[in-house]
Amino acid sequence: MLFRRKIHTEFKGYPSITQDVSDCLAESGVREGYCCVMIPHATAALAITSFWDPRGLDDLVDELDRNIPTRVSYKNQSSPYDASGHVKSVLLGSTALLPVHNGKLVLGSSQGLVLMEFDGPRTRDFTVMINAAE
């Protein structure tokens, strides 16, 4: 079962989409199976990380910026944020495959799904595919 959702991001924002994905799972009625989440954008990414201390997410953004800064020398000349965002997106990835057990996503107690925005603000899509196990 495929779900498409939209979310509005802030510049370099990192909104949680864990609840949105859980809502899709509940709507599907699947109890056992797999859930695939995908961000169909080239300047955003999907990460699984902790939300307990939001400063950890700030660290993530800072470290990505430190290693892949917005600079003028990218061959992609769209904009510095767009060019560096492409690289960050590839390195972090755009998909996550999660087990589903007892009708819930199998995640660590502090883990959640976060959409990493490397450009923005803009409206982003994400897709959720839920398959029941045979």
Added chain:
Amino acid sequence: MKNNPKDSPLCNQVFSLPGMVEEQVEICFSPEQLEQILPIKDCFDIRKVFLTGCGDSLAAAGNMTPIIEKYCDIMSCKALDPITFTRYMTKSDIGIGEPNSPLVLSISAGGETARVVEVLKKASELGAFPLVITGKPDSTCAETAKKAFIMNTPKMANDFPGLRSYLANMIGITAIACRLGLVRGVLKPEDPQNWKNAIINYVQSYEPVMEQISDKILALAEDWKDFRRFDFIGDGVSRNAALFAQEKFYEVTGSIGCCSDSEDFCHINYFVKDPETVGTVFFAYQDQPSYSRIKETIGSCVKIGRPVLVITDADDDFGPDVTKIILPVTPAGFPWLRPLMDYVPAALLAGYIAEVGERKYFNSYMAHTFARDAESKFFAPGTLTLKTSMINYIL
């Protein structure tokens, strides 16, 4: 048989604007072209912007200066005439020493205007960033500038004198402002598309009212066809619409015109002899800080017997003797769209007066046949020096 005044070169161009805008916007906002003329590094080098051009190009520059100031994160932006730039400004007046700055954005639709070539040569020699907006990729201007932004305006028969190129040039400046604003982090990633949509929708919003405006202006042209003197009054950015109107009246009607603002007009032009024979055109918009002063000046003109046309977005009653044209309002957040089209009534008036008054374009051309008067002295070799003027700039 007389020609149909609505089927004239200038008026046909006016009517064509809503139909051309979408293609022109796509050309100007093409990421490939913008990235080629303004790579990211060059965008960050720019500290100041000078906009310049001759005739209506200077009006286009003045109209679009506010969006560069607002959205490009630069120290300053100034529109100025080319001869001031080339002959009166020194290196220290122009730049502060950084390489590749200021951006000297020059406009020349035909690409051969000597004074604009002079601007580009001087900017090159100073180490600034000379960029030309032009319709001619193989022109002297395009070859002299560091980069040429080619408008590729959709072709139309008899697009003379240039009016479509005026809109194209303003869209071109807008695209450059959008590019700088995006790269320098002022604009959001979705803004280029929002700007494109806003420009297209606003220009096309004239389509349903164009016929109504045209009919009213044609009736006015019948009343004003024998006038030989005109005043055009606009404040702030609208001063550029007044300037453009003045220029078109010179070009296609051969009449004397003067552009001023609502305050200066009261001190000077107000006192001209035989006021009932001076066509007086106001640009008056509710959101202008000087709107109350403009209304006072309109009232004064009516009292001394001036024939008055008010181009406005207001429902205000300016009196029974005033012809009023109401323009489509700009959408919220996009007040800078108005200059893209606010010259429409004045351009139609110039075109219709030329037709019903049987004037020659540039005192030399039969409008419908484009045949140049063989005895015209205006275009005699060695007389008109727009393209042949001596290049001579000071550093």
